Amino acid sequence: MTEPAETIAERLHAAFDSLTRAERQLADSLLQNYPVSGLGSITLVAKAAGVSTPTVARMVQKLGFTGFPDFQAELRRELEAKISDPITKHDTWVEKAPDAHILNRFTDAVMGNIRQTLTQIDIETFDRACTLLADPGQSVYVVGGRITRSLADYFFMHMQVLRADVTQIQSMSNAWVHYLLDMKPGDVVVIFDVRRYENATLKLAEMAREKGARIILFTDQWRSPVHEFADCTFCGRIVVPSAWDSSVTLMLMLEIVIAEVQEHTWASTRKRMEELEDMFDRTRFFRKFT
Amino acid sequence: MTEPAETIAERLHAAFDSLTRAERQLADSLLQNYPVSGLGSITLVAKAAGVSTPTVARMVQKLGFTGFPDFQAELRRELEAKISDPITKHDTWVEKAPDAHILNRFTDAVMGNIRQTLTQIDIETFDRACTLLADPGQSVYVVGGRITRSLADYFFMHMQVLRADVTQIQSMSNAWVHYLLDMKPGDVVVIFDVRRYENATLKLAEMAREKGARIILFTDQWRSPVHEFADCTFCGRIVVPSAWDSSVTLMLMLEIVIAEVQEHTWASTRKRMEELEDMFDRTRFFRKFT
DNA sequence: ATGATCCTGAAATTATTTCTTCACGAAGGT
DNA sequence: ACCTTCGTGAAGAAATAATTTCAGGATCAT
Incomplete structure (x- = not known):
């Protein structure tokens, strides 16, 4: 039995007058750091309020619940609504x-x-990843899988403007091995790998690791096995009411990383962007107005 | 037994690798609207995660608790600290x-x-766009610009699985004119165009329109001039604290369109996806498990 | 392929919690 | 002072929850 659209706190206040001494003491205790105090067992709740368990049982029934578990379930529902x-x-x-x-x-x-x-994101991981990507001394490689190729592409496109020495690896073909030839220790490999984790991607990660490269991984909540080799892992939730997974959270994290890396590299990036503008002007690629 | 200064969420993340399949599923469920999901009885927690009660008991012991009640008590303490x-x-x-x-x-x-x-989205526009895209009688073309190429790519990749007759136009080269040759009246052209609207894209829209094609436009809040020629326009807000614009909202709308089109075409899409699975199996492209 | 290992949940067992009953004691009226 | 009424908690009964055991099944290395 659960009344709609009325919190237990409100019900406690409303019923306060019709409560007995011990029950008021209990209600008081429940409202004190509400609603967590009501989440223990009936014994704990009773002890915390300094009353007996039957008092608790009686009061929740007075409030209209069938029993203590029912009361507690409602409390949890309420908390859930409050937390999110x-x-x-x-x-x-x-x-x-x-x-x-x-x-x-x-x-x-x-x-x-x-x-x-x-x-649930780890800030240190985030900062570390951004620092790695902002280091002009190291090359950056970007690689995605079947679905995540677009994300890799998006990230690559931005990084390419921000800094020099960024390469996109086409993981689909076998040619990705070629890129390993020039990989130096300390180079940064950004890997995208979500559900239906790909064998080629894992192999690439392993071999890049052996080359001494640092790996930044963007994956889903279940974590690609590439995680074993990664220095920084970003896990995004991807479950949506669709036959497909959602890339929105990964895209969001990507964009934040891009924004932050740009902060780090602004001194040099600024010149690059100005130059880019000049070149675009000369191509008449974009509309001048509107 | 309670470790200090480390939340259960952190412990779950830290231990994630050493967890088994069912345990991960459970950890996932716990982290989903954490920490309320862990406050029910062990039976409820197990049911919510879709695992058995022994799995719950085992996992909390792995995490270092003496048993489920101990785990839950810690969870309550944590919640109390957070609430207060x-x-x-x-x-x-x-x-x-x-x-x-x-x-x-x-x-x-x-x-x-x-x-x-x-x-601000218009539902009729949304429904109309999905209906257009689900029509197997018409060809679909997808085209993006410099930044939006990745979005176009993402959309194309999904549409290609959902239905036949989907073509991605490479707008960067001059070759896009070739695609106009085969465009029939009623065909659907999905265009992506955000700030720094591109001349080539506008020209393409105009010419496609002359061919009798229907145009679905994904653009930003200021609306690309392509809007003049478009049958359905989706405007996404793209302003974020960054030197770049955000593609997240556009990505979101894309994914919703994909989900909805898939609903319309499910009868035929189902066969396509099964066939795709078979072919993937034969390529050993993906990891079988984990 | 084959066997060893480990995971998993059904069922049984054990522990705990919740509810009910009941007797005691306090408050208030006669 | 006595009785009635009501509130309270101790103790036991019923219900529920937590744990353990175990066998089938999946996975992995050989």
Whole structure:
């Protein structure tokens, strides 16, 4: 039995007058650092409040629950709703569409993925990866798999503007071995590998490692086996209501890395970008206005 | 038994490699809206993760707890510390990093972008675009620009699996005109064009339009001039604290379109995907397990 | 291929929790 | 002062949860 749209805290306050002495003591204890105090066993809750267990059982029944477990389940639900903040647990993104519309369901999942991924990201790993990528003394190689090729491509395109010595490895063909020839110790290899982890990618990682290269890995929550060889691993949540996995969280992390690396390298990147602008001007590639 | 100064989430991550398949599945479930998911009874936790109760008991022991109740008690302590901490303002995504850290600022911006983009999306446009793309009678062409080439690539790769008659146009070279030769009235051209709108892209749109093609445009909030020729336009917010624009919202919309088109075409797509699986099996391209 | 090893969940066992009953004691009315 | 009424917690009963055992099954090395 669970009343809708009313928190247990509110119910406690509402019912406070009709409670007995020991029950008020209990209600007080529950509201004190609510709602965690109510999550232990009935024995613990009773002890914390300084009352007996039957008092607890009686009070939750007074509040309209069938028993203590029922009460506790409701408390957990409430906590869950509170923890996942209102922005991410929005449910309806496109207000004109029903909740069940794919636009809403998908967006909800992606928002959750992002929040999840970001709260669990390791800042030191992030900073380390950015420092590695900003080091002009080392070459950077970028490689992706079947699906992640586009991400690798995106990352490569940006890095190429930011700094010199960036190479994209075509992992599909067998030609990727050629790139290993010029790999020096300390060089940085950025690898993308998500579900349906690829054998070629793993082999490449292993061999690059033997060459003394440092590996930055972008993978999913289950971690590609490349992880064994990687210096920095970024795990993104990728599960969405679709037959495919989502690359959005990985894309987000990529872009943040790009932004941060650019901060590091700004002195030299600035010149590169100006030069690029000049060259674009001469190609009349882009529209001048609008 | 309780280790100090290390959260269970961190321990789960640290131990992830030494966990078995079912245990990883469990760890995953626990980290998903952590830490509330771990607060139910062992039975509930097991069921939520889709594993058996012994698996839960085994894993918490691996993590160094004497048993499930011990594990849960630690989880509650952790939660209490987190709740009572006044700095639990949730506009911070990476809790260990300051608000001003690029990870938080960037994510904040992207979240806002997604929200705004989605609230402004037109459902009819969305549905119309998906219907167009699901029509097996018409050919689909995909074309991107300098930055958006990766997005086009990503979209193409998925569409190619979903249905026949999908072509990626390389807009960089001059060869794109060749593709216009075979374009029939009613064919669908998916165009990506964001800031620094490209002349070649606009020209292509114009000429495709003259051929009677329908155009689906993915652009930014300021709308590429291609919009004039487009049947369906998707505008994504792309502004982030970076020298570059963000492609995350566009990627999100792409993925939703892919998911929805797949719904429409599932009957035929299913066969295609099964065949693809068979062929992959024969190539030994992917790792069989893990 | 084959055997050894390890993982996994069903079932049984054990422990714990939750609920109920009941007797004691306090408060308030007669 | 006595009785009635109600609140309270101790103790036991019932229910539920946690752990252990075990056999089938998957994986890996040979």
